[in-house]
Amino acid sequence: MIYENPCVFVIFEITSILTIITMKENRMGIRAKILSGFLILATMLLVAGAWSIYELRNIGMSVQKLLQDNYKSIDAAKLMIEALEREDSGILLVLSEKRNEGISIIEAADSSFTKAYEIAQNNITIPGEKEYVGAIKTAYDDYKTLLRQSMAGTTHAGDLNWYFQEVHASFMKTRLAVESLMTLNDQEMYHTASNVESRAYRATMPGVIAIVSAFIFAIIFSYLINIFIVNPVVKLTEGIQNYLDSGKPVEIEIETKDELSMLVSSVGSLIARSSK
Amino acid sequence: MRPYIVLRYIGTVLLLNATFLLVSAAISFFNSDSAFFPLIYTCLIAALFGAFPFIFVPPTEEISNKEGFTIIVTSWLLSCLIGMVPYVLWGGEFTLSNAWFESVSGFTTTGSTILTDIEALPDGLLFWRSATHWIGGVGIIIFALSVLPSMGKVGMILYRTETSPLASANFRYRTQKMLQIIMFVYVGLTVLETIALMFCGMGLFDAITHSFATIATGGFSTKNMSVAYYGSTAIEIVIMIFMVLSGVNFGLLFVAVSGKIGVMLKSTVIRFYLITLMAGVILATVNIHGAPFDSWTEAIRYASFQVISIGTSTGFATTDTTVWPPFAQLLILFFTLQCACSGSTSGGIKVDRTVLFLHALRKRITMVEHPHAIVKTKLDTMPVDDDVLEASLLYITLYVVIVFISSLIICFLGIDIMTAFSASAAAMGNVGPGFGLVGSAGNFSHVPELGKWILTGDMLLGRLEIFGLLLFFLLRSWK
Numbered sequence: 001m002i003y004e005n006p007c008v009f010v011i012f013e014i015t016s017i018l019t020i021i022t023m024k025e026n027r028m029g030i031r032a033k034i035l036s037g038f039l040i041l042a043t044m045l046l047v048a049g050a051w052s053i054y055e056l057r058n059i060g061m062s063v064q065k066l067l068q069d070n071y072k073s074i075d076a077a078k079l080m081i082e083a084l085e086r087e088d089s090g091i092l093l094v095l096s097e098k099r100n101e102g103i104s105i106i107e108a109a110d111s112s113f114t115k116a117y118e119i120a121q122n123n124i125t126i127p128g129e130k131e132y133v134g135a136i137k138t139a140y141d142d143y144k145t146l147l148r149q150s151m152a153g154t155t156h157a158g159d160l161n162w163y164f165q166e167v168h169a170s171f172m173k174t175r176l177a178v179e180s181l182m183t184l185n186d187q188e189m190y191h192t193a194s195n196v197e198s199r200a201y202r203a204t205m206p207g208v209i210a211i212v213s214a215f216i217f218a219i220i221f222s223y224l225i226n227i228f229i230v231n232p233v234v235k236l237t238e239g240i241q242n243y244l245d246s247g248k249p250v251e252i253e254i255e256t257k258d259e260l261s262m263l264v265s266s267v268g269s270l271i272a273r274s275s276k
Numbered sequence: 277m278r279p280y281i282v283l284r285y286i287g288t289v290l291l292l293n294a295t296f297l298l299v300s301a302a303i304s305f306f307n308s309d310s311a312f313f314p315l316i317y318t319c320l321i322a323a324l325f326g327a328f329p330f331i332f333v334p335p336t337e338e339i340s341n342k343e344g345f346t347i348i349v350t351s352w353l354l355s356c357l358i359g360m361v362p363y364v365l366w367g368g369e370f371t372l373s374n375a376w377f378e379s380v381s382g383f384t385t386t387g388s389t390i391l392t393d394i395e396a397l398p399d400g401l402l403f404w405r406s407a408t409h410w411i412g413g414v415g416i417i418i419f420a421l422s423v424l425p426s427m428g429k430v431g432m433i434l435y436r437t438e439t440s441p442l443a444s445a446n447f448r449y450r451t452q453k454m455l456q457i458i459m460f461v462y463v464g465l466t467v468l469e470t471i472a473l474m475f476c477g478m479g480l481f482d483a484i485t486h487s488f489a490t491i492a493t494g495g496f497s498t499k500n501m502s503v504a505y506y507g508s509t510a511i512e513i514v515i516m517i518f519m520v521l522s523g524v525n526f527g528l529l530f531v532a533v534s535g536k537i538g539v540m541l542k543s544t545v546i547r548f549y550l551i552t553l554m555a556g557v558i559l560a561t562v563n564i565h566g567a568p569f570d571s572w573t574e575a576i577r578y579a580s581f582q583v584i585s586i587g588t589s590t591g592f593a594t595t596d597t598t599v600w601p602p603f604a605q606l607l608i609l610f611f612t613l614q615c616a617c618s619g620s621t622s623g624g625i626k627v628d629r630t631v632l633f634l635h636a637l638r639k640r641i642t643m644v645e646h647p648h649a650i651v652k653t654k655l656d657t658m659p660v661d662d663d664v665l666e667a668s669l670l671y672i673t674l675y676v677v678i679v680f681i682s683s684l685i686i687c688f689l690g691i692d693i694m695t696a697f698s699a700s701a702a703a704m705g706n707v708g709p710g711f712g713l714v715g716s717a718g719n720f721s722h723v724p725e726l727g728k729w730i731l732t733g734d735m736l737l738g739r740l741e742i743f744g745l746l747l748f749f750l751l752r753s754w755k
Contacts, residue, residue, distance in 0.1 A: 028331055033331055033332060036328070036331050037328070037331075040324045040328055043320070044321060044324060047317060047320060051313055201367050202313075202366075202367060205365050205367075209317070209321070209361060209364070209365065213325070217325065220283065220328070220329075221328075223279070223280075224280065224283075224329070224332040224333070227280050227332075228333075255334045256332075256334055
């Protein structure tokens with residue numbers, strides 16, 4: 001969802017930076033300063049978390065693609081090869097005068113091949129896969145024509161030369177076409193798996209960067225709080241104590257223009273009034 | 277020293293980085309490439325870190341020299357760290373060491389790469405890679421013209437001319453004045469080169485990225501074959517002109533642009549710089565004519581581009597110099613060590629120190645001939661004290677010693693002598709390509725992990741003029 005609207009991020013980015021910069025810098029109140037620190041911290045972690053979730057969701061989709069799309073086609077290709085081999089055995093039986101047994105094997109195998117082919121045809125997910133499936137169809141149609149010739153007529157009975165020269169060549173051509181489809185899906189599976197690996201890397205890195213950044217930010221945040229909030233309070237306390245002990249006037253320089261500078265000037269006024 | 281003031285000014289540098297990251301992310305977004313998230317997330321981190329100190333730390337008029345120095349050195353190191361984040365997040369060939377190497381190489385304007393296939397990078401990341409050169413270039417000039425002159429006599433001599441009155445002013449004034457000069461010369465040169473390259477037939481994206489790399493004397497190209505990809509003499513001539521200009525002291529260049537070109541041409545350093553480049557081109561042309569280049573036209577074309585590219589520490593390539601005859605290779609190696617002028621974006625020992633070295637040599641010879649003579653050394657009209665000459669000689673010695681030590685370590689890691697020495701010299705001089713495995717047609721991916729870290733150390737040492745980095749880490753001197 002985030003990726004679909006990356007503009008939101010860009011706009012968020014620009015507005016957040018501009019908001020902070022255009023704020024009246026040191027005129028901000030202490031509460032606003034502290035709140036801004038926590039907001040920055042939260043933003044870094046939230047964005048990193050959102051990005052990790054997005055990448056993890058993509059990993060899930062890639063795995064699904066791997067299993068459903070590519071594996072389905074590979075499985076169909078295996079079934080087609082198995083059916084082709086059974087048909088090849090069937091035709092040899094037909095040629096060796098075991099006609100009926102051969103024909104029944106060929107018919108059963110043809111049905112298996114057609115079913116597997118339909119699976120492959122309905123599962124075209126890779127660019128160029130359609131052409132590969134089309135090549136199987138063309139090769140198988142040619143092969144089937146030869147099968148029908150042997151099943152129907154007696155002209156080729158016992159003719160092993162015809163088998164080796166035409167039928168076996170056509171069988172090999174069809175098998176090669178099916179194997180090409182399998183290789184294509186294998187390659188896609190490998191590509192998807194590599195993609196999953198890099199996505200897994202990308203899913204973890206924002207988290208790592210966010211943790212390191214948050215740690216560094218926390219140190220800077222606490223340092224600035226110490227310099228601009230804690231130190232003035234300590235100095236003010238010491239100044240008041242000195243005034244109480246030795247009557248020394250409270251002289252503290254506060255660079256920022258927040259509640260602390262107001263407090264210091266109020267304390268100064270109070271002491272001046274009480275001295276009168 | 278007030279660390280919170282340092283934080284505020286580093287914030288400005290981080291915001292500059294964030295701006296370029298945002299532009300790179302926008303390029304990625306419009307190309308729908310895979311670098312959008314890495315770039316925008318890094319932009320977010322840089323922007324938040326950069327803007328946060330503004331909330332707490334009030335603006336200050338006065339910044340001490342030490343604070344100014346710390347701001348620049350820390351900004352550099354932090355920029356390198358931020359610069360590596362998009363690479364690490366994107367993945368691909370970028371392991372942690374590789375990302376650090378590429379980032380340091382970019383910001384120090386070295387131009388060495390670990391990438392075996394640059395063109396596989398998405399456009400957004402390619403733009404960021406070139407932008408690191410450009411941002412680094414701005415940093416170098418501020419460092420060289422604004423900070424170093426305030427760090428003693430040597431700095432004043434090396435980065436003299438118009439900058440010397442500025443050196444006596446406070447950091448804020450110097451920086452403001454310098455930024456005005458930089459914005460004028462630096463941006464002007466970048467725009468001019470972009471237009472010229474587009475006029476020669478280069479696309480807008482390539483023209484901008486190559487201009488970034490030329491003006492910063494970096495050398496990152498968007499093509500695997502570097503400038504050779506275009507096979508255009510016109511493009512090569514344009515790049516050569518801007519490489520030579522980028523090797524000149526930017527202060528002098530500003531004076532020349534202001535109409536006082538004579539001031540620039542009268543400078544001994546500039547004359548020496550131009551004469552050595554011309555001599556290098558002539559010698560290389562004569563040497564490579566016959567083999568590997570049959571015609572004089574080809575020989576002069578390739579010799580001039582390679583000599584100027586290395587002599588200005590840019591590192592672009594139009595041919596593989598590893599197949600050149602040994603003399604031409606040694607000539608290139610000399611330029612790898614010397615490079616161009618101080619106060620430019622160039623690296624290396626610098627022409628200024630070579631000139632001071634020659635002055636010291638002449639003085640020594642005179643002293644040998646006339647032991648009681650009082651010999652005064654002058655560079656143009658400025659008298660040069662003995663301690664300045666001594667410091668320059670010490671710098672050259674230290675420079676060579678560091679190159680030797682890192683070569684030794686890299687050799688120990690199993691790399692051949694030529695590769696190790698040229699890689700160290702190229703890293704230290706912020707040049708880019710060396711010879712052997714890291715030649716102009718190769719890359720640094722073969723260098724072992726430890727070697728890569730050593731080379732990035734060399735790059736930073738060379739960029740921050742050795743003492744700059746050493747001083748930064750010698751915390752005692754800050755007390």
